[in-house]
Amino acid sequence: MRRNKHYKAIVLSSRSFGEHNRYISLLTQEGIIDAAVYGARKPSSRFAPASQIGAAGDYYLYYNPVKDNYKLTDTAGTKLLASSVLPVSASFIFFSELVLSTHAAGQPKEVWKLAIWLWRRLFIGLEEDGTFVAKSGGADITLSPIKTYNLHRLTMFLLYTALHYMEIMGLLPDWQTCSHCTKSLAKQPAIWTETGLLCPACSGTSAEYTHGRITLTAAQRTILSDIAEGRQNPDTHPLSSPDLYSATLNLLLEKTERIAERRIKSLIFLRQCLSL
Ligand SMILES: [Zn+2]
Numbered sequence: 001m002r003r004n005k006h007y008k009a010i011v012l013s014s015r016s017f018g019e020h021n022r023y024i025s026l027l028t029q030e031g032i033i034d035a036a037v038y039g040a041r042k043p044s045s046r047f048a049p050a051s052q053i054g055a056a057g058d059y060y061l062y063y064n065p066v067k068d069n070y071k072l073t074d075t076a077g078t079k080l081l082a083s084s085v086l087p088v089s090a091s092f093i094f095f096s097e098l099v100l101s102t103h104a105a106g107q108p109k110e111v112w113k114l115a116i117w118l119w120r121r122l123f124i125g126l127e128e129d130g131t132f133v134a135k136s137g138g139a140d141i142t143l144s145p146i147k148t149y150n151l152h153r154l155t156m157f158l159l160y161t162a163l164h165y166m167e168i169m170g171l172l173p174d175w176q177t178c179s180h181c182t183k184s185l186a187k188q189p190a191i192w193t194e195t196g197l198l199c200p201a202c203s204g205t206s207a208e209y210t211h212g213r214i215t216l217t218a219a220q221r222t223i224l225s226d227i228a229e230g231r232q233n234p235d236t237h238p239l240s241s242p243d244l245y246s247a248t249l250n251l252l253l254e255k256t257e258r259i260a261e262r263r264i265k266s267l268i269f270l271r272q273c274l275s276l
Contacts, residue, residue, distance in 0.1 A: 003063045004073070007033065010056040010115055012096035016041060022051045024072070025100060026059060027115055031108040032100065035061050035070040047072060054081035054092045056119060081123055087154055087273040088122050093266040094253075095161060101260045102169065110168045118161045121235075151274065152242045155249050156227070156234035158274075162252050163228045171259055173197045175225035187218045192255060197221075214255055220248040250276045 009026035017023055022040040026033045040051040049055060050072070057078035061070040081092055095118055104111040166172050178185055179196025190197040192214040203213070216224070223245065226232040250271070257264050270276075 003065070005061045005063055005070075007059050007061065008057075009033070009059040010119060011051065011053050012100055014051050014053050020045075024051050027096075027099060027104065027108070027112060028059075029109050029112045032104055033061070033070055035059070035072050037072045040072075047075065049080055050075040050078045052080060053096060054089065054119075054122075055079070056123075079123065081119070087151065087270075090266065090270040090273040091154060091158055092119070092122055094158075094264065094270045097264050097266045098162075098165060098256060098260055101262055101264065102165075105165065105169045107168050111165070114161060114164050114168065118157060121157050150239075152239045152245065153234070155242070155245050155274065156232075156237060159223070159227050159245070159249050159252060160234040162249075162256050163224060165256070166259060167228065169259065172228060175221050175228070178202055185218070185221070189215050189217050190221060191215055192251075214251050214258075216248075216251065219244060220251065223248045224252065246274070246276055249274070 007026065007028040007030070009028045011024050012027050012032065013025040015023050017036075020039050020041045022037045024035055024037055026035060037047050037051045039045045040047045042048070050057065050059070055078050058076040059072060060074035060076075062073045063070055081089060095115070099105075099111055099115070163172065173179065173192065173196040175197065176185060177183070177197070178190070178199035179193075180198055180202035183199060185197060185199055188199055190199060191203040197216070223232070227234065253267055253270070253276070257267060
């Protein structure tokens with residue numbers, strides 16, 4: 001087994017150990033890898049930036065087969081999220097906690113793609129009018145740190161990210177049909193359960209359906225299905241009815257927490273930042 005390894009990676013979490021060190025959890029296309037970063041907490045450490053949550057770049061690791069662990073030996077091209085913009089860092093911390101608590105949904109390649117999608121949008125920046133600004137395309141993308149953000153556009157990014165994470169987990173419902181009686185939901189509100197959406201008539205029929213119910217209006221279902229199925233592009237969709245989008249995101253975040261099957265602590269912070 002090769003002991004020196006190189007990964008494109010994003011830091012999902014970073015925690016102190018010992019007097020000067022950190023453990024980081026890296027999202028890579030091969031899965032989540034925990035690595036020790038010795039000396040990372042010393043101000044002089046060249047690894048201090050690369051061991052912050054949201055840092056992304058090339059990570060070189062040494063694998064110790066006896067101890068079955070990794071340590072960081074080098075980094076290149078590290079870029080950091082603008083941690084001073086609270087809604088941005090709160091969004092990434094929430095995503096990281098979701099990925100860690102679900103073990104990257106067992107689909108690290110797909111989660112990696114989604115993570116890069118979100119990371120670029122959080123990093124590159126949002127103009128005041130809410131347009132997503134890509135500086136250039138392709139592998140040699142030139143990134144400049146975020147200066148402004150637009151809350152509505154950030155809401156769109158989080159809706160997209162949470163929906164696509166559920167899609168990776170195979171947990172998106174049929175948005176138009178009751179999963180019990182198979183009738184069209186039409187303009188009725190629907191109850192989102194573990195098995196899909198239920199019409200009002202079916203939602204009262206079984207005790208299992210009362211557990212953890214989330215009710216979506218027809219308008220909220222339309223938003224979710226339009227984003228999930230690509231009819232609304234989160235980068236370019238016009239800014240409209242922000243309250244409806246915020247309320248929809250709030251419900252989706254609640255559903256995300258149920259799917260993770262544990263409390264996502266960073267959700268409280270994210271909700272505060274987004275005034276949900
Ligand atoms: Zn029904």
